[in-house]
Amino acid sequence: xxxxxxxxxxxxxxxxxxxxxxxxxxxxxxxxxxxxxxxxxxxxxxxxxxxxxxxxxxxxxxxxxxxxxxxxxxxxxxxxxxxxxxxxxxxxxxxxxxxxxxxxxxxxxxxxxxxxxxxxxxxxxxxxxxxxxxxxxxxxxxxxxxxxxxxxxxxxxxxxxxxxxxxxxxxxxxxxxxxxxxxxxxxxxxxxxxxxxxxxxxxxxxxxxxxxxxxxxxxxxxxxxxxxxxxxxxxxxxxxxxxxxxxxxxxxxxxxxxxxxxxxxxxxxxxxxxxxxxxxxxxxxxxxxxxxxxxxxxxxxxxxxxxxxxxxxxxxxxxxxxxxxxxxxxxxxxxxxxxxxxxxxxxxxxxxxxxxxxxxxxxxxxxxxxxxxxxxxxxxxxxxxxxxxxxxxxxxxxxxxxxxxxxxxxxxxxxxxxxxxxxxxxxxxxxxxxxxxxxxx
Ligand code: GLU
Numbered sequence: 001x002x003x004x005x006x007x008x009x010x011x012x013x014x015x016x017x018x019x020x021x022x023x024x025x026x027x028x029x030x031x032x033x034x035x036x037x038x039x040x041x042x043x044x045x046x047x048x049x050x051x052x053x054x055x056x057x058x059x060x061x062x063x064x065x066x067x068x069x070x071x072x073x074x075x076x077x078x079x080x081x082x083x084x085x086x087x088x089x090x091x092x093x094x095x096x097x098x099x100x101x102x103x104x105x106x107x108x109x110x111x112x113x114x115x116x117x118x119x120x121x122x123x124x125x126x127x128x129x130x131x132x133x134x135x136x137x138x139x140x141x142x143x144x145x146x147x148x149x150x151x152x153x154x155x156x157x158x159x160x161x162x163x164x165x166x167x168x169x170x171x172x173x174x175x176x177x178x179x180x181x182x183x184x185x186x187x188x189x190x191x192x193x194x195x196x197x198x199x200x201x202x203x204x205x206x207x208x209x210x211x212x213x214x215x216x217x218x219x220x221x222x223x224x225x226x227x228x229x230x231x232x233x234x235x236x237x238x239x240x241x242x243x244x245x246x247x248x249x250x251x252x253x254x255x256x257x258x259x260x261x262x263x264x265x266x267x268x269x270x271x272x273x274x275x276x277x278x279x280x281x282x283x284x285x286x287x288x289x290x291x292x293x294x295x296x297x298x299x300x301x302x303x304x305x306x307x308x309x310x311x312x313x314x315x316x317x318x319x320x321x322x323x324x325x326x327x328x329x330x331x332x333x334x335x336x337x338x339x340x341x342x343x344x345x346x347x348x349x350x351x352x353x354x355x356x357x358x359x360x361x362x363x364x365x366x367x368x369x370x371x372x373x374x375x376x377x378x379x380x381x382x383x384x385x386x387x388x389x390x391x392x393x394x395x396x397x398x399x400x401x402x403x404x405x406x407x408x409x410x411x412x413x414x415x416x417x418x419x420x421x422x423x424x425x426x427x428x429x430x431x432x433x434x435x436x437x438x439x440x441x
Pocket of ligand 1: 008183187
């Protein structure tokens with residue numbers, strides 16, 4: 001059965017980059033009728049925070065990316081210890097004692113000699129007595145996985161055929177000196193034991209994948225299908241990494257972005273399929289194909305989310321927004337009329353506030369000098385409220401009659417006087433919502 005997972009480390013809020021990973025894994029699982037696991041990668045007790053675990057769940061719920069179960073790496077440490085023992089027994093695991101400074105020096109020397117900065121495996125030559133001495137002096141060493149120095153190959157779901165020479169990669173550290181199991185090992189144990197069949201993640205993990213394939217094989221697991229999506233860049237192709245902090249999902253939510261707008265964009269951005277606004281998750285699932293994605297960096301412009309949000313809202317029925325409209329303060333009996341008028345004239349639901357404020361308190365009238373007398377005359381003819389759907393046509397017909405003005409010269413000054421704007425909703429629909437008319441003077 002198809003099983004995927006989204007595996008965030010709870011060390012911060014998730015952003016559009018993480019969303020891409022979450023969404024692709026979610027869509028693959030749902031399209032195949034499989035399982036989508038939310039895996040919390042919390043083996044780092046210092047940096048992992050419970051508040052981020054909650055925030056990650058909240059963000060995914062907001063998007064409607066439902067998971068079938070949650071797994072937490074911090075609750076599986078005994079599994080990782082067992083795997084580590086197995087690797088030790090097989091002779092694929094060795095203890096190394098170099099300090100970070102020593103490793104740095106080695107790297108610099110290698111680079112100076114024009115060699116790739118790969119760990120030289122000096123620790124493999126240590127005798128037991130030497131290890132004891134080092135342990136006494138420096139404490140526990142780190143544990144490295146001994147890579148088989150051959151080419152590691154796989155067919156990537158996005159990048160195609162990949163071949164990496166293991167000799168060009170350092171033996172990965174899987175357990176730190178303080179005993180902390182690192183992600184590389186924990187992830188492999190989890191993916192194997194949880195039957196994960198597809199792993200989609202960012203292309204910054206490609207080298208990781210190479211080493212993980214060997215670890216999976218050493219532990220007797222089945223290698224999942226890997227796919228690595230390209231990294232997101234800003235609209236001009238600039239690195240996004242520094243700005244991702246401002247592209248947290250919760251910030252987008254706060255700015256009024258609609259989940260389906262965000263999902264519609266992210267399910268297609270970087271693929272050869274066009275971005276199409278979907279209003280239902282089922283459509284998104286149906287129309288998803290990971291094979292359509294390319295390896296080139298993907299340009300992301302946060303501004304693209306707003307027209308999509310506007311279009312999404314435009315087609316929403318009153319029921320979908322009734323709560324928000326009530327919160328804005330619109331009385332129930334005006335809600336339907338209010339939504340009809342505003343739905344085409346908002347970008348996000350935040351704009352509803354401004355519209356209701358305008359209808360409730362009256363707009364500051366905009367009156368051009370040459371229209372001053374005309375507007376005064378028209379306002380004197382405006383009936384007492386409450387207005388209804390006929391008020392606009394009846395009134396403007398009378399004003400036309402009395403002043404001889406017609407067309408734009410008739411309607412525009414009155415629109416500007418009543419709404420303070422030269423664009424906006426159909427005035428016949430606006431009139432019944434106007435509670436106060438400031439232009440009456
Ligand atoms: N916790 C890892 C990360 O956030 C997971 C990577 C993976 O999908 O294996 O980078």
